[in-house]
Every structure is written in C-alpha cells, then in structure tokens.
Amino acid sequence: MTETDLKPRPTTIDAAPRIGMVSLGCPKALVDSERILTRLRADGYAMSPDYAGADVVLVNTCGFLDSAKEESLAAIGEAIAENGRVIVTGCLGEEADAIRAAHPAVLAVTGAHQYEQVVEQVHIHAPPSQGPFVDLIPQPSEHDIKLTPRHYSYLKISEGCNHSCAFCIIPDIRGKLASRRIDAVLREAEKLVAAGTQELLVISQDTSAYGVDTRHETRDWKGRQPRAHITDLARELGTLRTAGGVPPWVRLHYVYPYPHVDQVIPLMADGLLTPYLDIPFQHASPKILRSMRRPANEAKVLERLKGWREICPDIAIRSSFVVGFPGETEEDFRYLCDWLEEAQLDRVGAFRFEPVEGAAANALPNPVAEEVKEERFARIMDLTARISAEKLRAKVGRTLPVIIDEVGAPDEDGDIGATGRSQADAPEIDGAVYLRNVPAHLAAGAIVDVKVEDADEHDLFGVVA
Numbered sequence: 001m002t003e004t005d006l007k008p009r010p011t012t013i014d015a016a017p018r019i020g021m022v023s024l025g026c027p028k029a030l031v032d033s034e035r036i037l038t039r040l041r042a043d044g045y046a047m048s049p050d051y052a053g054a055d056v057v058l059v060n061t062c063g064f065l066d067s068a069k070e071e072s073l074a075a076i077g078e079a080i081a082e083n084g085r086v087i088v089t090g091c092l093g094e095e096a097d098a099i100r101a102a103h104p105a106v107l108a109v110t111g112a113h114q115y116e117q118v119v120e121q122v123h124i125h126a127p128p129s130q131g132p133f134v135d136l137i138p139q140p141s142e143h144d145i146k147l148t149p150r151h152y153s154y155l156k157i158s159e160g161c162n163h164s165c166a167f168c169i170i171p172d173i174r175g176k177l178a179s180r181r182i183d184a185v186l187r188e189a190e191k192l193v194a195a196g197t198q199e200l201l202v203i204s205q206d207t208s209a210y211g212v213d214t215r216h217e218t219r220d221w222k223g224r225q226p227r228a229h230i231t232d233l234a235r236e237l238g239t240l241r242t243a244g245g246v247p248p249w250v251r252l253h254y255v256y257p258y259p260h261v262d263q264v265i266p267l268m269a270d271g272l273l274t275p276y277l278d279i280p281f282q283h284a285s286p287k288i289l290r291s292m293r294r295p296a297n298e299a300k301v302l303e304r305l306k307g308w309r310e311i312c313p314d315i316a317i318r319s320s321f322v323v324g325f326p327g328e329t330e331e332d333f334r335y336l337c338d339w340l341e342e343a344q345l346d347r348v349g350a351f352r353f354e355p356v357e358g359a360a361a362n363a364l365p366n367p368v369a370e371e372v373k374e375e376r377f378a379r380i381m382d383l384t385a386r387i388s389a390e391k392l393r394a395k396v397g398r399t400l401p402v403i404i405d406e407v408g409a410p411d412e413d414g415d416i417g418a419t420g421r422s423q424a425d426a427p428e429i430d431g432a433v434y435l436r437n438v439p440a441h442l443a444a445g446a447i448v449d450v451k452v453e454d455a456d457e458h459d460l461f462g463v464v465a
C-alpha cells in the first residue's frame with residue numbers, strides 16, 4: 001500500500017469516501033497514480049493509507065514484463081483479500097480478460113492512461129458525497145497529491161512512443177507519441193517548484209522526441225515563445241528558482257540516443273540541467289542492435305560520449321542493457337563487455353531478456369538458454385560494478401552538492417546520520433550518499449556541500465563540508 005503525504009481538506013474528512021491506492025511499476029506509472037489521485041481529490045474524495053479504511057482500492061498495474069504481470073496479479077489478489085472492492089488500472093488493464101479470469105471479483109478494469117474511465121468507475125462504485133467538488137478542475141496544482149517525497153517530483157512531458165523496439169510492447173499499449181503543450185509542462189513545473197520541489201525528474205517514454213508529433217509547436221510563456229523541444233524545455237526549466245533562489249535540479253530520463261541529444265550537453269555545462277543523462281543503449285553489438293531495431297552506430301556513440309565529457313566533465317551517464325537477446329552469441333556479448341570497458345558509464349542497469357506477449361522479438365530465431373542468460377547477467381553485473389567502484393573511488397576527497405532524502409534519529413552518542421544523493425544519483429535507481437554527524441537542523445530536501453570520505457561499488461560516504 002502506498003501512502004500519500006497530504007491530508008484531505010478538513011471539509012471532506014468525515015463525509016468523503018476514501019480511496020486506497022496500490023501503485024506498481026515504473027516512475028511513469030507513479031505519475032499516472034498521482035494524476036488519478038489528484039483528480040479524485042478534486043472530486044471530493046479522501047485517501048486511505050490502508051486497506052481497512054478504504055471504500056474502494058485502486059491497483060495501478062504494470063504489464064511490461066511477464067514477471068511484472070505476475071506481481072500485478074498478486075497485488076490485485078491481496079487487495080481483494082484485504083478489502084474486497086478493487087478497481088484495476090494501468091498497463092495490465094489492457095488484458096482485462098486475463099485479470100477477470102484470475103480475479104473474477106474485481107469491480108472494474110481500465111487500461112493505461114485512462115484517467116476519465118478510472119474516475120468514472122470510482123464514481124460508480126464509491127459515489128462522491130461532496131457535490132461541489134465534482135466541478136473542480138483536475139489540473140496539477142500546489143494541492144496535488146504526490147506519491148513521491150515533496151522535494152523531488154516527476155514531470156511527465158509526453159505519452160507513447162514512435163519507435164518499435166523488438167522487445168517492447170509499450171507503443172501498442174500506450175500508442176504513438178503524444179506530447180504535452182510546453183506551456184502546460186512549464187506551468188506544472190513552476191507549481192511543483194513553488195510547492196517545495198528541489199529536483200524535477202523529466203520523464204516520458206521517449207524524452208528526446210518531445211514535440212516531434214506537434215512539429216515542435218511554440219506557445220507563449222512569460223512573453224517568450226518556447227518550442228515543444230527538449231532544448232527549449234531545458235532552457236525554460238533552468239530559469240525556475242526554488243524558495244532558496246537557486247535553480248532546481250533537472251534530470252532527463254529515458255532519452256533515446258538521437259543525434260540532437262548532443263545539443264543538451266552544453267546546457268548541463270551551463271548549469272541549466274543536472275549533468276546526468278539516462279540513455280538506455282540496450283546493447284552495443286551492431287548485429288543485436290539491428291535485430292532489436294535500435295540505432296546501430298555504437299562506435300559513433302563512443303565518440304559522442306567522449307565529446308560530451310569534454311564539454312561537461314562531470315556528466316554522469318546512466319544506461320540499461322539487455323543480455324540474452326535472441327541470437328546473442330558469446331562474441332556479441334564480449335563485444336558488449338569490451339564496449340562497456342571503453343564507455344566507462346557511471347550507472348548501468350542490466351536485464352535478462354524476457355519474452356513479452358505480443359513483442360516482435362519472440363519470433364526471432366536462436367533464443368539464448370536461461371543458464372547462459374544468467375551467466376552473462378552475472379558477468380555484466382560484475383564488470384559494471386567494478387567500473388562503478390573505480391569511478392566512485394575517484395570522487396573520494398572531492399566536495400560535491402548532495403540533496404538530502406532522509407535524516408535519521410540521533411544514535412546513543414547523539415550523532416545523526418542522513419542519506420542523500422549526488423547529482424549523479426537519481427532517486428530509486430542509482431546509489432546514495434551516506435552522511436555521518438549531520439547538523440540537527442538538516443532536513444529532507446536541503447542541498448548541502450559534502451566532503452566525500454569513502455566509496456564502495458555503488459555508494460559514497462561523507463560529511464557535510
């Protein structure tokens with residue numbers, strides 16, 4: 001059960017029906033959950049932090065991999081057992097028959113990104129008791145219900161994807177790229193920052209394609225005319241200021257490796273964007289990239305990485321890779337390992353290839369045996385952990401800005417520890433910075449300079465400078 005950190009408005013506490021929310025899946029699904037809850041709150045609903053107090057429970061599911069489907073079905077089963085009144089939404093909602101076969105008691109099933117249908121089903125199964133709230137506009141505002149901590153927020157700029165990577169069914173589930181208007185995105189970002197957000201995480205299925213579908217239309221924003229384009233968006237986000245008068249950290253996630261990504265690197269060097277790029281390369285072998293239907297110019301990528309580091313030496317590059325894709329030979333895998341040695345990426349996530357129902361890759365010949373996938377997975381994890389450890393060790397002795405996520409209670413000696421992240425660490429997926437002996441007034445969301453004293457494979461350790 002995911003709890004919200006906002007209390008319902010006093011006028012609705014006693015009378016309002018209460019909604020429970022279980023949010024599974026990726027950060028994009030989390031943003032969907034936030035949107036749904038924001039809309040329901042505008043309709044006069046209150047939120048329940050547990051099953052027992054909920055009039056109805058929403059389960060926002062993930063259906064990307066078969067293992068995620070199983071997790072989603074198990075979560076639906078738990079919600080039915082604990083509460084009994086369950087509405088299912090999210091990616092797995094596209095497979096309503098499978099859900100109903102496993103859990104005939106679900107009240108309703110709606111698909112991904114169908115806010116209106118979810119809200120309608122909630123209205124049917126737990127009618128709102130506060131009429132006037134029904135008319136409130138469900139636009140993001142400083143009263144938004146956020147499932148993420150107040151000091152960082154996801155900013156979704158588009159939905160869907162125009163690519164057709166062979167292992168992925170997201171374009172079938174979410175449809176073609178549909179970008180939000182840039183003024184709407186900037187308004188939401190401005191409100192999030194005004195409400196205390198210190199770090200914006202820009203997400204979409206394909207962040208660097210932002211605005212391609214709208215021909216990069218311009219909108220009026222504070223007397224300027226920014227285009228719906230990642231560089232204009234980055235420039236405008238760089239003009240925002242937190243309550244402390246500094247620009248918020250702005251991270252770009254899920255960036256497809258188009259050539260024009262090169263244009264955002266100088267914005268990082270200028271301090272408009274956090275020097276961090278999450279760019280899933282998926283593989284390096286040209287043969288495997290071609291059969292994945294991904295750009296297959298890995299040698300050029302190495303050159304580009306070099307160029308990016310020349311422009312912005314502190315840039316942290318995160319990527320993810322699939323091992324055991326059909327047809328991947330030992331030679332292809334070694335090619336990937338050699339490429340990784342050269343690329344020296346800061347953060348790497350690896351996945352064993354898993355066939356997803358409906359994905360084109362399932363029909364490819366020469367599937368890789370499970371034990372070979374496991375062995376390659378272990379090797380890539382060892383290799384990337386070693387590279388990460390070396391890169392982190394090089395930071396020992398430096399002073400870095402760190403955003404505080406959590407401050408602990410004093411230990412028996414009165415020392416207080418805290419956990420934070422450097423600019424190279426996105427929340428939930430990267431490493432942490434563990435601080436000792438922090439000042440008692442330090443709070444989550446503060447950005448402090450930290451002297452790095454030690455490092456391991458994934459994390460740093462230090463003290464406030």
Ligand code: SF4
Pocket residue numbers: 161162163164165168169170171205206256
């Ligand atoms: S770019 Fe991403 S979302 Fe689009 S098809 Fe490829 S893996 Fe799927």
